[in-house]
Amino acid sequence: MHAALPCSGAARTAVDKPRQNQLRNLVKNGGYALTRGDRMLAAHNLEQPLIPASTAKLVTALAALDSLGPEYRFRTEIYLDEDNNLYLKGYGDPFLVSEEVAGIGEELRTAGVVRINDIYIDDSAYALEAPLDGLDGSGNPYDVGPAALAVNFNSVNLRVAGKGRVESAEEQTPLLPLMVELGRTLPPGRHQFNVTANPAHPILLAGQLFRHSLQQAGIYGEGEIGRRRVPAGASLVLTHRCGRSLVELAQNLLEFSNNFIANQVFLAIGAEKFGYPATWSKGRRAMDEYLGRDPLLAKEIHLEEGSGLSRRNRVTVRAMLRVLELFGNYAGLLPEKHQCLLKSGTMIGVYAFAGYLPCPNGRDRLVIILNQARNRRDQVLAILRDIYDEAADGRP
Numbered sequence: 001m002h003a004a005l006p007c008s009g010a011a012r013t014a015v016d017k018p019r020q021n022q023l024r025n026l027v028k029n030g031g032y033a034l035t036r037g038d039r040m041l042a043a044h045n046l047e048q049p050l051i052p053a054s055t056a057k058l059v060t061a062l063a064a065l066d067s068l069g070p071e072y073r074f075r076t077e078i079y080l081d082e083d084n085n086l087y088l089k090g091y092g093d094p095f096l097v098s099e100e101v102a103g104i105g106e107e108l109r110t111a112g113v114v115r116i117n118d119i120y121i122d123d124s125a126y127a128l129e130a131p132l133d134g135l136d137g138s139g140n141p142y143d144v145g146p147a148a149l150a151v152n153f154n155s156v157n158l159r160v161a162g163k164g165r166v167e168s169a170e171e172q173t174p175l176l177p178l179m180v181e182l183g184r185t186l187p188p189g190r191h192q193f194n195v196t197a198n199p200a201h202p203i204l205l206a207g208q209l210f211r212h213s214l215q216q217a218g219i220y221g222e223g224e225i226g227r228r229r230v231p232a233g234a235s236l237v238l239t240h241r242c243g244r245s246l247v248e249l250a251q252n253l254l255e256f257s258n259n260f261i262a263n264q265v266f267l268a269i270g271a272e273k274f275g276y277p278a279t280w281s282k283g284r285r286a287m288d289e290y291l292g293r294d295p296l297l298a299k300e301i302h303l304e305e306g307s308g309l310s311r312r313n314r315v316t317v318r319a320m321l322r323v324l325e326l327f328g329n330y331a332g333l334l335p336e337k338h339q340c341l342l343k344s345g346t347m348i349g350v351y352a353f354a355g356y357l358p359c360p361n362g363r364d365r366l367v368i369i370l371n372q373a374r375n376r377r378d379q380v381l382a383i384l385r386d387i388y389d390e391a392a393d394g395r396p
Contacts (some may be wrong), residue, residue: 015042019383026379030370031317034384036391037364042384046318049300050369053345054257055320055354056308058179059301061250062327063290064265068272070247074264078108079234084115084221087230088210088295089122090149092271092278093242094264095249097152098173098209104240105213111237113218118213118223119207123148132263134309139193146263147196148278151206153260157192158183203227251333254343259307266306280305296322305314308345317367320354324365331356331363338381340366351377357388364388 017124023044024034031045052059062070074093080086090096127150135145141155157169158179166183168175169190178201183191195201214220222342243391244252246265253261269290270282284304291297300319304310334341334355341363345352351370365390368380 015387016029017220019387023223023380025085026376026383027370027372028374030368030374032231032368032384033317033321033365034367034388035321035365036359036388038205039391041387041391046321047300047316049302049314049316050352050371051311051347051350051370052308052313052315052320052354053310053347053350053352054259055343055345055352055369056303056306056315056321057253057262058320058343058354059287059291059303059315060262060266060306060326061254061330061333062323063287064269065250067269067286067290068246070245071251072246072268073244074242074268075164076104077230078104078238078240079230079232080113080116080237081234083117085118085120085223086116086214087120087122087228087234088149088206089125089146091125091231092146092148092264092268093240094150094153094258095242095244095252096150098170100240100243101151101209101213101395102172102216103243104210104238105217105219107219107238107240108214109219113219113237115221115224116211116219117221119210119225120228121149121203121206121226122228124229124272125262125276125278126267127279128236128267129280132307132309133304134307134311137197138194139197141192141194142257142259144194144196144260146267147202149181149206150202150260151209153194154196154205155192155194156182156205158186158192159190160186160188162188164188174209176205176212178204178208192193210299214326247333248332250330255259257344259309263305263309265302273294294322294326306310308347311347317369320367320369321365324354324356325368328356328363338378338385342366342375346375347396349373351375355378357385359392 029178034042075091077089132145144154156179159167160183166180266283267278270286271278273286274282301318302314304312340357342353342355353368
């Protein structure tokens, strides 16, 4: 862990005058910081609250790994009633993908299940007060909102071939009736989009994928697919644990900046601490309590949600430096960019980097958060890298 550095709003660094002028021209509204060991090599506007965009995912990942533990696994409970109807109760597993669902079918067959009639989705483990702040409701996969139970990230990946023939674009995912229905109106080519615009479609997608996997496992039957709570008399026949641990999910959400995983994790922090159903208020309360363990983080970080989509999120450069200090043992989860380990953040008017510069005795820290019309993030990074490299060479 790096030693804490003295910080203030004004830079206490020895950046030469030409570079000061360059940085001043590039940074109209924002801040940056660069460390090497115990030295602050460059700093500006350390205490200004700024919109962090997806660099907020570092805070979410840190809080989750500390609060839930690296080996935490999301669960999905599976119940049967006396009429052989199946109930799938989700607790926010963000990685309930086709391969996992196929495995559940095999597990149920091994458990002695031979027939399934109706299939019902129980999403009562979530009781969200409002839609995700910052979600624009588009059909893009990155605009999928949180869900207690979602298969394949509530997205479909299909191909429309000649004469309007619809095919699955994923080897691991079968062609489902919903995919055929959605593909009928699409032009030829490959299409990937989320299905949440129609509230019935996520339920159908999950139910149809489970029905196919059950049949593949030799479990037959027919019936409706719908949304219903587990009845009192139903029996729990299986608790499925996510195939990926939390630390593996954290790597995925940081490498691919996955908003869906980030908010499933954010909500789990609150629900595991204060009880299900998961709510935004429980997630924020748990996050505030976690940040409250460090006076600096408590004062200078506020997250409305865990992905960085909300423009009400606020982080200072100084607080992000502290997050990176605490996150050091997990630095390898970050993707490599510009010869650094960096989490980027990009929204209209928000351009950010936060991460580490590899060095022999550990990883030195870098933060750039710009809240301005023009994206000068890469230029600022290049100047800071020059400053860093000169310090490594022993130059003043």
